[in-house]
Amino acid sequence: MLRMSRRVAGFGTTVFVEINNLARECDAVNLGQGAPDFDGPPEVLQAAVQAVNRALNQYAPGIGMPAVREAIAQHAARFYGQKLDPETDVLVTSGATEGVFAAILGLTDPGDEVIVFEPVYDTYVPNMVMAGVMPRYVPLRGAHWTFDPEELAKAFNRRTRAIIVNTPHNPTGKVYSRQELAVIAELCRKHDALAITDEVYEHILYDDAIHTRLATLPGMAERTLTISSLGKTFSVTGWKVGWALGPASLVNAVNQAHQFITYAVASPLQAAAATALNLPSSFFENLQVNYQARRDRMVKILEHVGFQVFKPSGSYFVMIDWRGVAPAKVQDDFQFARWLTSEIGVACIPASPFYQESDKHLGKHCARFAVCKKHETLDAAAERLSRLAKR
Ligand SMILES: Cc1ncc(COP(=O)(O)O)c(C=O)c1O
Numbered sequence: 001m002l003r004m005s006r007r008v009a010g011f012g013t014t015v016f017v018e019i020n021n022l023a024r025e026c027d028a029v030n031l032g033q034g035a036p037d038f039d040g041p042p043e044v045l046q047a048a049v050q051a052v053n054r055a056l057n058q059y060a061p062g063i064g065m066p067a068v069r070e071a072i073a074q075h076a077a078r079f080y081g082q083k084l085d086p087e088t089d090v091l092v093t094s095g096a097t098e099g100v101f102a103a104i105l106g107l108t109d110p111g112d113e114v115i116v117f118e119p120v121y122d123t124y125v126p127n128m129v130m131a132g133v134m135p136r137y138v139p140l141r142g143a144h145w146t147f148d149p150e151e152l153a154k155a156f157n158r159r160t161r162a163i164i165v166n167t168p169h170n171p172t173g174k175v176y177s178r179q180e181l182a183v184i185a186e187l188c189r190k191h192d193a194l195a196i197t198d199e200v201y202e203h204i205l206y207d208d209a210i211h212t213r214l215a216t217l218p219g220m221a222e223r224t225l226t227i228s229s230l231g232k233t234f235s236v237t238g239w240k241v242g243w244a245l246g247p248a249s250l251v252n253a254v255n256q257a258h259q260f261i262t263y264a265v266a267s268p269l270q271a272a273a274a275t276a277l278n279l280p281s282s283f284f285e286n287l288q289v290n291y292q293a294r295r296d297r298m299v300k301i302l303e304h305v306g307f308q309v310f311k312p313s314g315s316y317f318v319m320i321d322w323r324g325v326a327p328a329k330v331q332d333d334f335q336f337a338r339w340l341t342s343e344i345g346v347a348c349i350p351a352s353p354f355y356q357e358s359d360k361h362l363g364k365h366c367a368r369f370a371v372c373k374k375h376e377t378l379d380a381a382a383e384r385l386s387r388l389a390k391r
């Protein structure tokens with residue numbers, strides 16, 4: 001009889017599939033998945049079209065097109081003062097998702113431990129399971145999603161190979177402060193561990209938040225692999241063009257895995273990535289202004305309804321505590337998300353899937369709303385949610 005491998009049998013279906021299906025069935029305004037409902041910059045879209053028409057349609061080099069690696073290195077120099085050799089320190093991957101998986105496969109051995117902060121973005125732990133690596137969880141707690149340095153220190157041990165740091169953070173919108181990153185850096189140095197960072201929301205920042213790259217802290221350049229991608233910054237999440245940056249030895253290890261996962265990334269979309277990354281500063285400034293307006297709007301709507309809102313400093317998301325707003329029949333985050341989608345007509349994502357089994361209670365009262373939507377979409381959500389305020 002055909003059956004699934006034990007490796008994947010426990011994965012189930014992601015919550016995004018369930019909520020997207022329900023949102024479609026109920027004709028709900030979908031603030032679930034973190035995908036913009038508007039297009040990226042026209043010059044970037046045009047660059048992809050031109051690349052197709054210029055016959056850039058065959059395999060790119062496995063590590064990425066030279067012009068794209070150059071643009072990625074320049075972007076890192078422009079925004080973070082990093083000095084990277086595009087020949088050896090940059091690898092183009094199929095989105096950040098593949099970058100993280102290839103990093104785990106290329107940099108860890110079965111039986112190693114990798115530390116993650118909880119709530120945790122949903123691909124990391126299944127990636128570890130497939131690689132035979134053990135996750136170690138350190139919870140983020142309280143209104144500002146902070147971690148206890150003692151608890152983090154205890155998570156490190158002789159098996160620790162790496163820590164994954166996602167900043168700005170999905171699902172909470174936390175932007176790790178320089179002080180927090182310094183604590184992480186010190187522990188990495190002390191235990192000779194690697195850091196793998198996921199910085200896909202690096203340009204989606206609110207108020208005066210500053211995105212600090214862990215790789216730029218003292219002693220961290222040689223032990224950090226920085227991963228990011230095009231999707232969130234340039235509103236092209238369907239393109240799946242990402243990259244991994246770091247010292248040649250780490251990038252080479254990641255490429256050992258990457259060459260046998262995807263081999264190379266879609267050529268025309270890579271070509272357009274160079275156009276995107278070279279856009280002038282005004283693009284990045286406008287992006288922040290536009291996102292700030294969306295976030296402010298969404299926070300206002302959610303607060304008006306009566307939710308406890310965790311104001312994000314970055315990312316596409318706003319987390320809320322739904323207690324006190326939902327009716328008594330709603331007992332957990334899944335029931336809340338299903339109820340809000342089917343009865344109020346606004347879809348959101350329950351928070352417990354971002355926690356391991358024994359910590360699910362920590363996410364039970366929370367749900368995540370995406371703000372990466374047109375103002376019309378947010379208007380429609382506001383109109384429906386305002387019915388809740390009137391109850
Ligand atoms: C934290 C985080 N990392 C990675 C990704 C996926 O990035 P990509 O589309 O580049 O694979 C997402 C998308 O939601 C994300 O939120």
